[in-house]
Amino acid sequence: MTPTHKLTTLLAALTLATTPALTTPAHAATPPPATLATSGHPIDPRPDTAELTHHLHHLEKRSHGRIDVTEIGRTNQNRPIYNATLGTGPRRLLYITQQHGDEPLGTPAALEFLRHIGTGTTPWHHWIRSRLTIDIVVRANPDGSELDWRYNYGPHANPEYGHKGKGYDPNRYHAPDLHPDDNPVPESAAVQRTYAKTDPDIVVDYHMQGRYTDAHGREITASVMWPTHPDVDTEPTDLARQVSVAAANAMNASHPAANVSTYPGGNYRGIARNAYGLRGSGSVLIELSDIGPHAEQRQIRSALTAMTAIAQRFADGSLTRIDPRRANRIPPRGHPIPSDDRAPATGRADTLD
Numbered sequence: 639m640t641p642t643h644k645l646t647t648l649l650a651a652l653t654l655a656t657t658p659a660l661t662t663p664a665h666a667a668t669p670p671p672a673t674l675a676t677s678g679h680p681i682d683p684r685p686d687t688a689e690l691t692h693h694l695h696h697l698e699k700r701s702h703g704r705i706d707v708t709e710i711g712r713t714n715q716n717r718p719i720y721n722a723t724l725g726t727g728p729r730r731l732l733y734i735t736q737q738h739g740d741e742p743l744g745t746p747a748a749l750e751f752l753r754h755i756g757t758g759t760t761p762w763h764h765w766i767r768s769r770l771t772i773d774i775v776v777r778a779n780p781d782g783s784e785l786d787w788r789y790n791y792g793p794h795a796n797p798e799y800g801h802k803g804k805g806y807d808p809n810r811y812h813a814p815d816l817h818p819d820d821n822p823v824p825e826s827a828a829v830q831r832t833y834a835k836t837d838p839d840i841v842v843d844y845h846m847q848g849r850y851t852d853a854h855g856r857e858i859t860a861s862v863m864w865p866t867h868p869d870v871d872t873e874p875t876d877l878a879r880q881v882s883v884a885a886a887n888a889m890n891a892s893h894p895a896a897n898v899s900t901y902p903g904g905n906y907r908g909i910a911r912n913a914y915g916l917r918g919s920g921s922v923l924i925e926l927s928d929i930g931p932h933a934e935q936r937q938i939r940s941a942l943t944a945m946t947a948i949a950q951r952f953a954d955g956s957l958t959r960i961d962p963r964r965a966n967r968i969p970p971r972g973h974p975i976p977s978d979d980r981a982p983a984t985g986r987a988d989t990l991d
């Protein structure tokens with residue numbers, strides 16, 4: 639490095655350090671504060687819906703108006719479905735957690751994300767909130783969560799996608815031509831309405847999967863996928879591939895054991911990943927592996943890291959400079975780990991996504 643370059647670099651660094659709220663171009667991103675995933679206390683992996691309601695309203699109050707919590711629907715057991723909005727920026731993100739009731743860990747990650755991004759007061763926090771508006775449907779399926787099953791609560795339904803006697807699979811009822819008023823699944827209709835209202839650039843849907851290895855026998859800790867429906871345009875697909883790369887890189891860096899693969903999901907248009915891609919958003923699925931109680935804290939933090947990295951990189955512009963072809967380098971998911979009773983493939987389509 640020449641002295642001139644050094645000086646330029648130093649000046650750039652000083653500028654960044656003093657005016658993060660005003661800098662937006664290429665390398666202007668102030669890194670996330672070191673406190674990101676180290677609040678010190680274990681995070682409750684399974685707050686019940688009453689506790690979730692309390693946490694959300696507490697965060698709303700603590701944020702002095704920076705977080706706005708709204709009820710976007712009611713379940714068949716009359717539980718509230720919440721959307722939390724933060725930020726005032728022009729670029730829009732929509733995060734969704736726990737469409738499948740027994741896939742819980744995206745929800746505590748979302749609460750931590752709201753606490754971190756919504757109540758922080760550093761220049762970085764002000765900067766990111768000025769760049770983005772972020773909506774989070776926190777626990778899209780409260781009934782399924784309370785019942786600890788995948789489906790919504792719909793015991794009288796005989797669904798095409800779901801389980802007779804239990805309910806519908808909420809992640810099959812997002813198709814663009816299914817109007818929310820005609821949607822038999824109130825949870826999916828609530829997400830559809832939030833999508834229509836917020837018109838997000840990026841949608842990220844958090845799920846959980848069983849245990850798998852990669853081709854070398856190393857455990858997969860999370861899997862990502864972009865839309866695979868053939869009618870999704872190139873532009874939203876490329877954006878989703880950029881988001882997938884950003885999420886995979888962030889999660890891989892979050893823990894020494896982290897190992898992210900792609901997800902072998904289906905093409906069905908009612909799956910959120912495909913449906914919101916068909917509607918023009920960069921739409922991504924993230925599946926955290928259900929490794930076991932000993933790994934839950936790091937899995938929650940890994941999800942939180944992905945949420946933060948996607949937001950940071952969308953805000954600073956670096957996300958859309960990722961070569962979408964880099965997604966091809968994310969390795970495929972390998973075989974199930976036989977000791978896990980959830981992982982072996984049953985061959986049923988509704989175990990996907």
Ligand SMILES: [Zn+2]
Binds near residue numbers: 846991
């Ligand atoms: Zn799922």
